Amino acid sequence: MAEGRQRIIHKYLRTTKLFPSIWCPGCGIGIFLGAFLRAIDKSGYTKDEIVLVSGIGCTGRIPTYVDFNTLHTTHGRALIFATGIKLVKPELKVIVVMGDGDAVAIGGNHFIHAARRNVEITCIVINNSIYGMTGGQLAPTTPLGLETTTSPHGNLEPSFDICRLAEAAGSVFVARSAVYHVGHMERLVGKALKKKGFSLLEIISQCPVHYGRRAGMGSAVEMMKWQMENAITEEKARKLSEEELRDKIRIGVLVDKETPTYQERLDTLQESLKEKAGAL
Amino acid sequence: MTNAELLSGNEACVKGALAAGCTFFAGYPITPSSEIAHMMAYELPRRGGIFIQMEDEIASLGAVIGASLAGAKSVTATSGPGFSLMQEHIGFASIAEVPCVVISVMRGGPSTGVPTHPSQGDVMQARWGTHGDRPAVVLAPSSVAECFGLTIEAFNLAERYRTPVIVLTDEMIAHMREKVFLPSSDEIKLVERLKPAEPPEWFVPYRDPGTGVPPMPAFGEGYRYHVTGLCHDERGYPTTRADEVEPFVRRLFRKISQDFDKLQWSETYYTEDSTLNVVAFGSVARAALRAVRDARSKGMKVGLLKLLILFPFVRRKVTQLMESSTTILVPEINMGQISREVKRVNQGKCRIETLNKVAHEPMTPHEILEKIEEIYG
Structure with a gap:
């Protein structure tokens, strides 16, 4: 089984340069990448059909390693480049991967407007609750009170719930998983890829180097154990009180609705303009 | 055959962009450039092109670069404060070598300044506004007819050199109306970006073919490659090696400096x-x-x-x-x-x-x- 899985991943990894990756031992991004590539393989898309776009940070390095049309943009801006690509070539499958700081701090404005606009982009946010690459600074997803390199006396800011933010902004598909639940994660990537319109998948991940040490969460193994113990499916969560749900990670599909995509609206507009021109 | 028209500078920029084959505009409203967006919003969907109003100017140029990577000739238009926001992506388009055109209509500054009056305060921003060393290509029309002609040339230079090109006008040129004679499409010479001639398996995306300007396939054409704002080697992969970074940055300059003699545009x-x-x-x-x-x-x-x-x-x-x-x-x-x-x-x-x-x-x-x-x- 393990051998079979390895073979699937190796179909998609670039082999010409850059291995090993820049990710630290124990990082969750590699586990995500494996699940992501297996989901891609099942989805039936060819490598030429996929455009993988990222911003800056540890997650931003994913496209470098995989054999698709890949674009590593500026910090927080992956979604806007993806919007331009998708509008010009609607036949391509455009996927964006971002970290939490990339997506909802510096890229927060683009994030809500991409969700609102409903251009068909599969947007995956890997949330490790901290800035990893730059050295463990406070993120908008860092829990209250946590001591980071830029909150050495404790974080004073409440954190964002990325899924609720996406839902409020109009995302037609919102889901959450965690790198510990690797099979679950793979299935949700597959679902997000199938969705017409802007889909948001949040992946709870771990940064043992910059978060584990500071928060007293320990090693990567302990952090993943925490994910295992605290993840609760959306179906179960709906039956529990707010008090019981505190500190739990709700995983599963949170929103799945049908709204016309930007492309569908644009196609209708262009058709009607053609008819008008024809009538003259 | 020529057509006489009464146009403003902003309108002439739009006509020039469309004549150059532009099919994508992303922008954000700002005085005194907004008429460019208005006319693009009307014209592009009627021609099967794309107009999109983005959430800010950073997003506008980002979408333009994305569209260009997908193969479309793309443009945005802005003024002072918006031009400041675009500097980040002018740098990206420079290092990733993505053709695109930015029309910037100068108004009084700094900051919000005098939004409805002309200025020439953004000359050095157009040259040096983005961080890091890079060559700049900046055109400056002084009439409505030149707005038309130089916007076409901006697309031609962007496509030829794979670089962002800035058309720097000002509020007076943008809003004044003049009679112009527009050439017919067969009188206009257009430059298209060079596409790779070799099959995808032999393609090395950033190898200098001798001209300093590597051929550029669009996403989805079978040439899978990596585009990044990091300094990269010939294959597009990030590098910090001095023996790869030095020739790369020098090539960005050389591809334009070798043609300095051809670019002495003046009267x-x-x-x-x-x-x-x-x-x-x-x-x-x-x-x-x-x-x-x-x-x-x-x-x-x-x-x-x-x-x-x-x-x-x-x-x-x-x-x-x-x-x-x-x-x-x-x-x-x-x-x-x-x-x-x-x-x-x-x-x-x-x-x-x-x-x-x-x-x-x-x-x-x-x-x-x-x-x-x-x-x-």
Whole structure:
């Protein structure tokens, strides 16, 4: 089984340069990448059909390693480049991967407007609750009170719930998983890829180097154990009180609705303009 | 066949972009450039193109770059504050070598400044606004007809050199109306980006083919490659190796500097026997031409060099003019920006005088003539 899985991943990894990756031992991004590539393989898309776009940070390095049309943009801006690509070539499958700081701090404005606009982009946010690459600074997803390199006396800011933010902004598909639940994660990537319109998948991940040490969460193994113990499916969560749900990670599909995509609206507009021109 | 039309500078920029084959516009409303977005929003969907209003100017240029990577000729338009926000992605388009055009209509600054009045305060921002070293290509129309022609040329240069190109107009040029004769499409020469000739398995995306400009496939054409804002090797992969970074950044400069001779875009007026010469661009060049004619009628040997391209700076043209000049006068609606370039290439050849105005009103012929008379004694 393990051998079979390895073979699937190796179909998609670039082999010409850059291995090993820049990710630290124990990082969750590699586990995500494996699940992501297996989901891609099942989805039936060819490598030429996929455009993988990222911003800056540890997650931003994913496209470098995989054999698709890949674009590593500026910090927080992956979604806007993806919007331009998708509008010009609607036949391509455009996927964006971002970290939490990339997506909802510096890229927060683009994030809500991409969700609102409903251009068909599969947007995956890997949330490790901290800035990893730059050295463990406070993120908008860092829990209250946590001591980071830029909150050495404790974080004073409440954190964002990325899924609720996406839902409020109009995302037609919102889901959450965690790198510990690797099979679950793979299935949700597959679902997000199938969705017409802007889909948001949040992946709870771990940064043992910059978060584990500071928060007293320990090693990567302990952090993943925490994910295992605290993840609760959306179906179960709906039956529990707010008090019981505190500190739990709700995983599963949170929103799945049908709204016309930007492309569908644009196609209708262009058709009607053609008819008008024809009538003259 | 030519068509006479009454157009504003902004409208002529749109006509020029469409004539160049532009099919994608992303922008954000800002005075005094908004008419470009208005007309694009009307025209592009009717032609099967894409218009999208983004959430800010950072997003606008990002979407334009994405569209260009997907194969579309793309443009955005903005002014001062929006141009500041776009600097991040002008740098990205430079390092990733993505053709695109930015039309920036200068208004009074800094900050919100005087939004409805002309200025020439963004010359150096157009050259140096983004961080890091990179070459800049900046065109400066001084009439409605030039707005049309230079916007087409901006697309041609962007496609030829795989670089962002800036069309720097000002509020006066943008909003004034003139009768222009538009050439028919078969009279317009267009440049398209070079596509790879080899099959995908032999393709090395950033290898210098000798011209300094690597061929560029669009996403989805079977040439899977990596595009990044990091310094990269020939294959597009990030690198920090000195022996890869140094030649890469030097190639970005060389691909344009090798053509400096072809890019001396400028016009001279009355320079056969002139000893006092005015160097001007944009709306100020119009006033300068009138002032020069008035000075001529008074018997003064005055000439004009009008710059159509600001960067790369037309060094050869300016230094040639300096050989026969005792004085060069550089009038600008700023505190002296293109005059710095003139002084840089002067190297003691002649006297350089400046005339500056920052009330953000058009420079008048009278003001320039007064200065000419003062210099002439």
